[in-house]
Amino acid sequence: MSTDALSIPRADVSAEDAARRGGFGSLVRSEWTKFRSVRGWVIGMIIGGMLMVFLGLTIAKGGTINCGSSNGAAATGKACLPYVPYGPGGEVVSDSFNFAHQPLTGDGTITVRVVSLTGEHPNFSNGQGAQVGGALVSGLAPWSKAGIIIKQSLHQGSAYAAMMVTGSNGVRMQYNYTGDIAGLPGNVSSADPRWLRLTRSGDTITGYDSVDGTHWSQVGTVRLAGLPATVQVGLFATSPTYFVTNQSFGGSNNQGGSSQATGVFDDLTATGTPAGGKWVDTQIGGGGPIGSGPGPGAPNVAGSPSPGNGPSGYTETAGKYTLTGSGDIAPVTPGPGSNLPTATLQQSLVGAFIGLIAIVVVAAMFFTAEYRRGLIRTTLAATPRRGAVLAAKAVVAGAVTFVVGLVASSVAVIVGAHLESSNGQVVLPVSVLTEIRVVVGTAAMLGVAAVFAVAIGAVLRRSAAAITIAIVVVVLPFLLAVLNVFPAGVGDWLLRVTPAAGLAIEQSIPNYHQVISQTNPIQGYYPLSPFAGFAVICVWAAAALGLALYVLRRRDA
Numbered sequence: 001m002s003t004d005a006l007s008i009p010r011a012d013v014s015a016e017d018a019a020r021r022g023g024f025g026s027l028v029r030s031e032w033t034k035f036r037s038v039r040g041w042v043i044g045m046i047i048g049g050m051l052m053v054f055l056g057l058t059i060a061k062g063g064t065i066n067c068g069s070s071n072g073a074a075a076t077g078k079a080c081l082p083y084v085p086y087g088p089g090g091e092v093v094s095d096s097f098n099f100a101h102q103p104l105t106g107d108g109t110i111t112v113r114v115v116s117l118t119g120e121h122p123n124f125s126n127g128q129g130a131q132v133g134g135a136l137v138s139g140l141a142p143w144s145k146a147g148i149i150i151k152q153s154l155h156q157g158s159a160y161a162a163m164m165v166t167g168s169n170g171v172r173m174q175y176n177y178t179g180d181i182a183g184l185p186g187n188v189s190s191a192d193p194r195w196l197r198l199t200r201s202g203d204t205i206t207g208y209d210s211v212d213g214t215h216w217s218q219v220g221t222v223r224l225a226g227l228p229a230t231v232q233v234g235l236f237a238t239s240p241t242y243f244v245t246n247q248s249f250g251g252s253n254n255q256g257g258s259s260q261a262t263g264v265f266d267d268l269t270a271t272g273t274p275a276g277g278k279w280v281d282t283q284i285g286g287g288g289p290i291g292s293g294p295g296p297g298a299p300n301v302a303g304s305p306s307p308g309n310g311p312s313g314y315t316e317t318a319g320k321y322t323l324t325g326s327g328d329i330a331p332v333t334p335g336p337g338s339n340l341p342t343a344t345l346q347q348s349l350v351g352a353f354i355g356l357i358a359i360v361v362v363a364a365m366f367f368t369a370e371y372r373r374g375l376i377r378t379t380l381a382a383t384p385r386r387g388a389v390l391a392a393k394a395v396v397a398g399a400v401t402f403v404v405g406l407v408a409s410s411v412a413v414i415v416g417a418h419l420e421s422s423n424g425q426v427v428l429p430v431s432v433l434t435e436i437r438v439v440v441g442t443a444a445m446l447g448v449a450a451v452f453a454v455a456i457g458a459v460l461r462r463s464a465a466a467i468t469i470a471i472v473v474v475v476l477p478f479l480l481a482v483l484n485v486f487p488a489g490v491g492d493w494l495l496r497v498t499p500a501a502g503l504a505i506e507q508s509i510p511n512y513h514q515v516i517s518q519t520n521p522i523q524g525y526y527p528l529s530p531f532a533g534f535a536v537i538c539v540w541a542a543a544a545l546g547l548a549l550y551v552l553r554r555r556d557a
Contacts, residue, residue, distance in 0.1 A: 027392040035396050038369075041362050045400060048358030049408035055351030056412035057419065065341050065424030077424040084340065084426055085157035085285070087177040087331065088224075092428055094240075094339060095156040095177075096285030096327025098313045099149070101234030104200065108272020110148050110233050111197040112321075113213060114165050115190050116264040119144045120290075121242035122257035136259075136290070140167035143330075143514060144239035145174075146263025146323065148196050150205055151232045152224065156285050159224040161205035162236065162329070163196040167261070171196070172514070173207035173219040177331045180514040181220035183209040200272070203227045213267065233270060234279060237263045237325035238287055240516075241339065260290050260326040266319055279321070281314035287327035288313035330515050332428065334523040343425040345438055346506035346524040348416025349409060352442055353478050353503065356449055359404075360474055363397045363450035364466040367457035386552040390458055394451045394545065401450035405443035413439055430508045437530065441505035445534060448541045449474050452499060455544035459551050473540075474499045482521055492527040499540045501526070504533025 035041055067080035087093040104110075120136035147164030161175040163183070171183030171194055188194045195210035203226070207219040243256025315322045334342045413435070417427050430438075452474065457466040477500040481491035495501055504526035511525060526533055 024388055024392065027388055028395055031392045031396045035366060035400065041366065044358050044362040045404050048355040048362070048401075049404040051358060052349070052351040052355035052405075052408040053412050053415075055354055056348040056416050059350050060343070060348050060416035060419040061423070077422060080341075080424050081426065082340070083156070087157050088159045089176065089178065090429055091177065092332040092340070092342070092426055093157055093177045094285075094328040094330050094332055095158075096287035096339075097236045097238035097283075097329055098281065098288050098323055098325030099151070099154075099232070099234060099236045099284050100279040100281045100314050100321065100323055101151075101154075101232045102270065102273040102277045102279055103230050104150065104233040104270070104272045105230045106272055107199075107201050108233065108270065109197065109199045110150070110270040111195070111213075111267070112148055112235065112265045112269075113193050113195050113267040114147065114188050114263060114265055115193045117144065117146050117165050117167070117188050117261060119167065119239055119259060119261040121239075121259035124244045124255060140261065141239050141242045141259045142166070142168040142516060143328070144259065144261035145172070145329075146237040146261055146265075146325075147235070148198050149234065149236045150198050150200055152227055154232060154282055154284060159227065160329070161198065161207065161222050161224060163198055163207040163209065163219065164236075165194050165196075165263070167239075169514075171209045171219070173222075174329065174514060175205070175220075175222045176224065177329065178510075178512065179222060180512075181207075183207075183217070183219040184211065195267075198233075200227075200231070200233075233273065235263070235265055235268070235321055235323050236329075237261050237323040238327045238329060239325065240328040240330070258290050258326050260324055262322060262324040265321040265323070268319075268321060279314075279316065281323075283313060283325070285327055287325045289324045290326050328515075331512055332426075333509055333512060333515050334428070334525070335520065340426045341424060343417075343420040343427045344524045345413060345417065345427070345430055345435060345508040347420070347522075348412040349438070349442055349506050350522065351412065352405075352409075352446065352506065353475055353500075355405070355408065356446065356475050357471060359401050359446055359450050360453040360470040361467050363401065363453035364457040364470050365463050366397050367393055367454050368461055368463040368466050371461040372463065387549050390455070390545065390548055390552060393458075394454050397450040397454045398447040402443045402447035405446035406440065409439045409442045428509055434508050438506055438508050441530065441534060445502040445505050445537060448502065448534075448537050449499065452537070452541040452544050455541065455548040458548035459544070474537075476500075478503060478521060495521070495533075496527050497536070499537040501528055501533040502537030504528045505530045 065080045066074065066076050085093050085095050117140065119140040121139050121141055123135060123137040144167035145164040147162055149160055149162035151160040152158035159176055163173050165171055165188040168187065170185040173181040173183060184194060186192065195213040197208040197216065199206045203223050204221060205224060206221045208216045209219055210216045239259040239261035241256045242259040313324045332338055332340055332342060334344050420427050453470040456470050460466040460469065477494040477498040480486060481494050484491065503521065507524050507526055507530050509524060
C-alpha cells in the first residue's frame with residue numbers, strides 16, 4: 001500500500017466545524033468521515049479481517065485425523081476417536097489408573113502409609129527425541145502419583161478426591177481433575193514415608209497427611225456434590241505420558257511415551273467398608289502396568305494374575321500392598337502430553353497476528369498521511385486542542401478495528417471449531433463466558449494495537465518509520481517466540497513485556513499446575529494470564545498516547 005496514492009478528501013463535518021461547535025463527538029465524526037473516505041484504509045482493514053479468518057480456517061481444516069478400522073479399511077475424522085471422558089465440570093479429562101478398591105457405604109475413613117514410589121519411563125538419553133531401544137528405564141515423571149482415593153464410581157470422569165505422593169511435587173490433595181492442594185513437601189522413601197488419610201462425611205471429603213501417623217495436618221476439604229450412598233475407596237497408582245522437547249529454529253519436536261509408577265503401601269485401614277472384604281484391582285481406562293492388564297474396567301481380584309505379558313498390577317503380601325499403574329487423573333490440555341488429538345478455541349484465531357500487520361499499517365497511516373499532505377496544519381489550526389485530535393483519531397481507529405476484529409474472530413471461532421470437530425479433533429470445551437472473553441478480547445486487543453499504531457504515527461510523522469516500529473514492537477516478538485529464535489526463557493519474556501503479550505487474551509484453557517504444559521502460543525499457552533497480557537498492551541498504548549500528546553504540544557505541525 002503506497003502513501004503516494006492516498007488522497008484525503010475534506011470531511012462532511014470539517015475540523016473547523018468541529019472546533020466551532022466545540023464537541024468531541026463532532027470531531028470523532030469528522031475523523032470517521034476522513035477514514036471511510038480513503039478507500040485504501042477501508043480495504044486494508046477488510047484485508048486484515050479476511051487474513052485472520054482465512055489463516056484460522058486453513059489451520060482448522062488441515063487437522064484431519066486418519067486411522068485404520070477394525071475391518072482394515074481406512075477411517076478418518078470422528079471415527080478415529082477413542083472414548084472421551086468428561087469430568088464433573090464438563091471438561092475433557094484423563095481418567096486412567098490402577099485402582100485396588102472396595103465399596104464404602106455412608107461415612108468412613110481410609111488411612112495408609114506410603115513407603116516408596118518408583119517408576120519407569122521411555123529412554124530418550126540420546127538427546128534426539130527418539131526412544132533408545134524401545135525399553136523403559138528407571139525414573140519418575142514429575143506428576144507420577146500413588147495414594148488413596150474416594151471415587152463416585154468406576155466410570156471414567158466420575159467425581160473423586162484423592163491424597164497422593166508424587167514424583168517431584170510432594171504430597172497433594174487433588175479432586176475432580178482440576179483441583180490441586182499442596183501438602184507435605186519432599187519425596188517419599190522407606191526412610192521418609194508419608195501417611196495419608198481421607199475421611200468422608202456425606203458429600204464432604206477431607207484429606208490429611210502425616211510424617212509419623214500420629215500427628216496429622218489437614219491438607220484440604222472439598223465437597224463432591226451428589227455423591228451416592230455407596231462409593232468406591234482404595235489405593236491407586238498412575239503416571240502420565242513422559243516426553244522430552246527439543247527446541248529448534250522454526251518450531252520444536254516433542255517425543256513421548258507411556259510411563260508407569262509403582263507405589264508400595266502398608267498399615268492400610270478402612271472403616272465403612274465390608275467386613276473382611278477383598279480389595280479388587282480394576283484398571284480404570286486400561287491404566288494398569290504397561291503391556292499388561294485385563295483392560296478397561298475389568299476387575300482383577302487380589303492375588304490373581306493379570307492376563308497379558310507384563311507383571312501383575314497389584315499384589316498383597318503380609319500386609320504390604322504394591323500397585324503399578326499408568327495414565328493420569330487430570331484435565332486434558334493441548335500439547336505433547338495429551339492422549340487425545342486436541343484442539344482449542346483459540347487455535348482458530350492463530351491468524352490474529354497476521355491481521356495485526358494490516359491493522360497497524362492502516363492505523364499508523366491514519367495519522368502520518370495528514371503530515372504527508374500538509375493537512376495536519378489545517379486540522380490543528382482549526383482545533384487548538386491537540387489532545388482532542390489525537391484522541392478522536394485513536395477512537396476511530398480503535399473502534400473500526402474492534403468491529404472488524406469482532407466479526408473476524410466470531411467467524412473464525414464458530415466455523416473453525418466446527419471444522420476441527422468434523423476432522424476428528426477433540427475441541428476442549430469452555431464456558432460461555434470464556435468463549436465471549438476470547439472473541440471479544442481478541443477484538444479489543446486488536447483495537448488497542450491500532451491505538452498504539454496511531455500514537456506511533458503521531459510521534460514519528462513518517463509512514464515508513466511508524467509502520468516499521470509498530471510491526472517490530474507489536475508483531476515481531478510473537479514471531480520470534482513462535483519460531484524459537486531465542487531460548488525458551490527469552491521467548492517467554494518477549495511475551496511478557498512487549499505488546500505481543502496482549503495475544504494472551506485468546507488463551508481459553510488454564511495453565512493447570514498439576515499438568516505439565518509448555519508456553520506455546522500456537523497451542524494457545526502464554527506465560528501471562530489472559531487479562532495480565534491484555535493489561536501489558538494497554539500500558540504500551542497508554543504510554544505511546546502520552547508520548548504522542550507531549551510531542552504534539554511541543555512542536556509545530
